[in-house]
Amino acid sequence: MGYFGEVELGSAFPPFTTLRESFGFVPNVFRAQTLLPRVIEAEAGLAGAVFWNERALSRIQKEFIALVVAANYGSTYWFTQHHQALVSLGVAELELDQVVKDHHQAHLSRPDAALLDFVLKLAISAPWLAGEDIAELRNHGFADELILEAILVTSLSNFFCTLSTAVGVLPDLQPRPIPRSQRLPPQKRFYGGGMSGPHLRTVELSPATFSPFAFFLERFGLVPGIFLAQTLRPDLIEAEADLVQKVLIPEDILSHVQKECIFLVASAANLNTYCVAAHCEMLRIMGISIGESDQIAVDHQQAEISESDKKLLDFALKLTVRPSEFQCEDLDVLRCHGFSEEQILEAVVATAVNNFFNTLQMGLGTTPDFEARHVFGPLEAHPSASVDRLTERAPADPDAELVARVQQGEVNAFEELVTRHSRRVYRTLMGILANAGEAQDAMQDTFLKAFQHIGEFQGRSKFSTWVVTIASNTALQYVRERRRLESLDEVPSDEDGDFRPRQVRAWVEDPEQLCSQTERRSLVESAMMQLPPKYRIVLMLRDIEQLSGLEVAAALGLGMPAMKARLFRARMMLREALAPHFVSTAKRMGQ
Amino acid sequence: MITCDEFMAELGNYLERDVALEVRRQLESHLAHCQTCQVVYDSTLKTIKIVTDSGSFDLPDANALPIRDKIMARIRKETS
Numbered sequence: 001m002g003y004f005g006e007v008e009l010g011s012a013f014p015p016f017t018t019l020r021e022s023f024g025f026v027p028n029v030f031r032a033q034t035l036l037p038r039v040i041e042a043e044a045g046l047a048g049a050v051f052w053n054e055r056a057l058s059r060i061q062k063e064f065i066a067l068v069v070a071a072n073y074g075s076t077y078w079f080t081q082h083h084q085a086l087v088s089l090g091v092a093e094l095e096l097d098q099v100v101k102d103h104h105q106a107h108l109s110r111p112d113a114a115l116l117d118f119v120l121k122l123a124i125s126a127p128w129l130a131g132e133d134i135a136e137l138r139n140h141g142f143a144d145e146l147i148l149e150a151i152l153v154t155s156l157s158n159f160f161c162t163l164s165t166a167v168g169v170l171p172d173l174q175p176r177p178i179p180r181s182q183r184l185p186p187q188k189r190f191y192g193g194g195m196s197g198p199h200l201r202t203v204e205l206s207p208a209t210f211s212p213f214a215f216f217l218e219r220f221g222l223v224p225g226i227f228l229a230q231t232l233r234p235d236l237i238e239a240e241a242d243l244v245q246k247v248l249i250p251e252d253i254l255s256h257v258q259k260e261c262i263f264l265v266a267s268a269a270n271l272n273t274y275c276v277a278a279h280c281e282m283l284r285i286m287g288i289s290i291g292e293s294d295q296i297a298v299d300h301q302q303a304e305i306s307e308s309d310k311k312l313l314d315f316a317l318k319l320t321v322r323p324s325e326f327q328c329e330d331l332d333v334l335r336c337h338g339f340s341e342e343q344i345l346e347a348v349v350a351t352a353v354n355n356f357f358n359t360l361q362m363g364l365g366t367t368p369d370f371e372a373r374h375v376f377g378p379l380e381a382h383p384s385a386s387v388d389r390l391t392e393r394a395p396a397d398p399d400a401e402l403v404a405r406v407q408q409g410e411v412n413a414f415e416e417l418v419t420r421h422s423r424r425v426y427r428t429l430m431g432i433l434a435n436a437g438e439a440q441d442a443m444q445d446t447f448l449k450a451f452q453h454i455g456e457f458q459g460r461s462k463f464s465t466w467v468v469t470i471a472s473n474t475a476l477q478y479v480r481e482r483r484r485l486e487s488l489d490e491v492p493s494d495e496d497g498d499f500r501p502r503q504v505r506a507w508v509e510d511p512e513q514l515c516s517q518t519e520r521r522s523l524v525e526s527a528m529m530q531l532p533p534k535y536r537i538v539l540m541l542r543d544i545e546q547l548s549g550l551e552v553a554a555a556l557g558l559g560m561p562a563m564k565a566r567l568f569r570a571r572m573m574l575r576e577a578l579a580p581h582f583v584s585t586a587k588r589m590g591q
Numbered sequence: 592m593i594t595c596d597e598f599m600a601e602l603g604n605y606l607e608r609d610v611a612l613e614v615r616r617q618l619e620s621h622l623a624h625c626q627t628c629q630v631v632y633d634s635t636l637k638t639i640k641i642v643t644d645s646g647s648f649d650l651p652d653a654n655a656l657p658i659r660d661k662i663m664a665r666i667r668k669e670t671s
Contacts, residue, residue, distance in 0.1 A: 411670055418659045426650040440658055447662045448669075500599070504627050507634045511641060524645040543642045549607055568603025575631075575638040582637065 002032030003168035003328050004345050009034050015044035022052045025172065027081065029160065032167040035342050036253070039349050042239075042246040043163075049239035050156045056146040060089055061112065062153045064099065065119050069157035071100045071178045072123050074324055077164045078157065080176045097179045104183070111140040115150060121186040122154050126362035127193050127271065128186070134199040144201045145232050151363030152236060159356035165323045166331075166348040180557060182473075184453065193273055197365020198229040205231045212241035219249070221285075224278060225366035226357065247353050253346045257286055258312065261296055261305075262347060265313045266320040266354040268297040274361050275354070277372040294373060308337040315344075316351040324559055399463035406454050414454075418447050421464055424545050425471045428555075431540035432475035432533050442478050446471040461554055468541065468555045479533075501572060503579035511582040527577035535570035542567055593617050598628045606635065 009016065015037075016026045030040050051062055063086045070078035083096055098106040103116045118137055121129055137147050207213035207223065212234075216223045227237050248259050260282050267275035276297055283293040295303040300313045311333055319326055334344045397403075399420065405413035425446050429439035450467050457466055508514060515523070528536050541552045553563040598621045605618050622629055650658075 411666060414666060415659065415663050418662055422655055422659060423650050427648045430648045440654060443658055444662050444665065448665055451666050452669075501631050503634070504630050506630045507637055511637050512644070517646070520641055521645045521647050524642055524647045528642075528647065539642065540648065543639055544645075544647060546643065549609075564603055564607060564609070568606070571603075571606070571635055571638060574642065575635050578638055578641065579634065582634070582641075 002028065002170065003166075003331055004032055004035055004341050006031060006034045009037055009040075013037065013040075015040045018044045018048060022048065023081075027172050029077065029164045029167060029169045032169050033163075033345060033349070035345050036349065038246045038250070039346075042243045045242050046156065046239040047160075049233075049235050050149070050152045053235065055233070056143070056149045057153070060086065060091065061115065062149070063089065064108075064112070064116065065150060065153045066157045067096065068100060068103065068116055068120060069123050069154055070161055071181070072120060073158065073161040074178065075161040075164055076175050076178060077169055077171055078161055079178050080171060080173050083176050084173050100179045100181060102182045111142065114140045115142065117186065118147075119150060119154050120183075122151065122359065122363050123158065125186050126359060129194065129362060129365070130196050131199055131365070134197075148200055148230060148232055148236075151360060152233075154363065155356045155359035158359045159352045162319060162323060162352035162355045163348065165326050166319050166351070167345070168328055182476075184473075193271075194362035194365060195274060195367050198225065198367070199363075199365045200229060200232065202229060202231045205234060205237075210234060210237075212237050215241055215245070220282070222369060224369050226274070226361050226364060229364040229366050243353060243356075247346075247349055253340075253342045254312075254350070257283065257288065258309065259346070259350045260286065261300070261309065261313060262316040262350045263354045263357075264293060264297050265300055266316050266351055267358055269317050269320045270355070270358045272358045272361060273372045274366060274368045275358055277368040277370045280373070281370040290373070308339070311337045312339065312347055315347060316354075319348065319351045320355060397459060397462045397464075400459065403454065403457060403459075403463050406451070407457075414447075414451055417450075417463065417467075421467050422447075424464060425467060427540050427544055428468050428471040428537070429475045431537035432472065433478060434529055434533070434536070438478060439475075442471070442474050446474045449474065461551070465547065465551045465555055468545075468547070468551075469557075472537065472555055501576070503576050503583070505579070505583045507579070507582045508584045514582060523578060523581060524574075527574055530577065531570060531573055535566060535573060538563065538566045539570040539574065543571070592624070593621050595621075595625060595628055598622075598625070599631070602632065602635070605632075606639070 011017075015030070019026045019030055030043065033040050033043075051066075057065075063082050067079065067082040067086060070082055079100075083093075086096055087093060095106055099108065099116070103113055106113075108116070114136060118129075118133055121133060134147060137150075138144075142150075205213060207217045212227070213223045216227060227240065230237050230240075248263070249256060254262075260279050264276060264279040264283065267279060280290065280293040280297065283296075284290055292303060296305070296313070300310060303310075305313075315330055315334055318330060331344055334347070339347070399417060402413050402417050406417070422443065425443055426439055429442045429446070430436065433439050433442060446467065449470050453470075457463065512520065528539065531539070537556065538552060541547045541555060542549065547555065549560065549563060549567075552558075552567070553560050556563065558566070598618060601614060601618055605615065622632060
């Protein structure tokens with residue numbers, strides 16, 4: 001059913017009864033964790049408190065939040081679940097697709113659209129979430145109880161998406177493709193690093209009368225701020241304390257230290273200053289020196305821990321920052337290093353729980369309970385930046401200095417950026433629009449947008465890749481406006497892979513000697529114009545612009561496997577088109 | 592020895608230099624013995640070179656400067 005073996009827990013296993021009542025069946029993501037029944041208990045309890053307990057937000061509002069978080073994460077499993085739930089609640093399918101593509105163009109009320117703005121910002125750029133975002137929700141009539149629930153539903157959805165990625169869960173329902181979002185990323189004005197609060201109203205709860213607080217006090221020496229900030233909903237704190245007790249504390253599978261290290265490394269990868277400070281302190285209490293925990297947070301490869309523990313942390317790190325690349329072979333690495341199925345599953349759950357608490361803390365905006373020796377800044381605060389930091393450095397961007405000058409208000413510096421990138425942008429636009437006049441108009445719009453949003457450019461990719469992404473989105477907008485095509489995906493994607501060459505005659509040794517540069521250019525342009533746009537654009541970026549595969553995938557919003565399949569198909573189609581001009585005559589005569 | 596279909600299935604990755612060492616050995620061993628796949632591989636490499644060197648879809652020089660000036664004029668108007 002999934003990557004892990006299953007044990008029979010019986011239909012009377014209480015969490016399964018609860019889940020059956022909530023979902024109508026026991027979703028495979030829970031069945032895939034039967035090696036750890038205590039974990040399923042905690043997850044079912046948390047899901048019940050956050051999702052099924054209708055206290056503030058309506059069920060439809062929560063489903064919408066979970067839907068957009070799952071779509072943004074790229075979890076087809078959860079997107080399908082929430083899509084189905086919303087359809088059964090009476091929401092039209094077309095409306096749901098529109099919410100994912102651009103919720104401002106859907107028929108949502110203004111408060112509900114604002115709610116999804118907030119949720120997407122928390123899911124995508126949490127460190128930029130600020131008091132003004134909370135104020136915006138309050139202006140739309142949301143009380144703090146509702147905002148707290150929105151934060152919790154977002155965090156829980158993130159948790160379940162991480163979990164389903166790594167347990168290799170089979171779908172419960174016919175999988176539904178996720179529509180591509182057409183909105184620009186959320187605006188980033190104020191960087192608070194997730195510590196600009198706490199944002200929400202609280203009430204007094206005493207450890208003397210509230211047992212979860214007594215548990216935290218006994219275990220950690222204080223009640224962490226992340227829990228104090230949720231006192232509007234004691235039932236949620238109870239469910240979270242249960243999660244901590246059932247996932248983090250037990251020593252029977254992975255040790256508590258190993259799990260704290262997973263939390264530490266994954267929090268650092270999410271650039272969560274609050275959680276890094278907390279887990280460093282936990283490790284200090286358990287006898288790990290400050291220097292050692294700092295080293296684990298910054299680069300565990302250089303830390304004095306066993307090779308197998310380094311692999312364990314590599315695993316948690318990949319699942320945190322590159323979930324789309326996660327595959328079952330990653331589990332095999334741990335198996336090869338002697339980890340049992342239960343231990344690997346617990347590592348998965350610990351990583352997912354960490355993502356839950358990281359998202360929750362950023363939403364609440366709590367300040368660290370302990371001294372933060374490393375405060376993560378805005379230039380680091382992006383997942384891809386963190387990948388670079390923890391694996392290999394990204395090559396320096398030759399445009400970095402110019403970009404910084406424009407960001408500081410030097411408008412004239414932008415002129416040089418236009419000069420440097422106009423050809424690349426033009427080709428990108430031609431790749432989609434196939435019309436020189438339109439491409440030149442779209443070029444103006446592209447650079448104007450780049451200028452307007454340059455304050456949000458954080459150097460997570462090269463400037464050139466970023467501007468190509470804007471060009472690609474601008475061209476698609478043109479296409480939609482002119483109603484020529486619905487999207488680049490007008491040809492079903494399963495055609496990308498299956499291709500059999502028809503022309504199998506040898507080419508001349510040096511085809512470039514056969515015709516002039518002008519003739520070759522004309523041949524290539526004419527052949528490329530005949531390609532469907534989705535193939536033309538990938539060829540344009542990879543073979544003419546010579547962007548790296550990763551850059552092309554990023555610019556087009558594709559995963560690497562999809563990009564490679566499309567590129568290969570495009571090259572083969574072009575080869576077929578050019579072959580009649582370059583096959584060897586001698587060879588032909590000889591055949 | 593891998594089949595021609597298996598070779599074709601991996602050719603895209605091979606062109607992108609994205610195959611494991613063992614797979615690469617198998618592909619190259621197949622290439623050494625299969626003339627049809629050799630032709631496909633060789634002509635695909637030549638296609639990529641022709642496309643890369645073609646200078647296709649270049650923005651005409653006569654248009655580049657006026658467009659840049661228009662862009663900057665719009666930006667300056669917006670910021671003034």
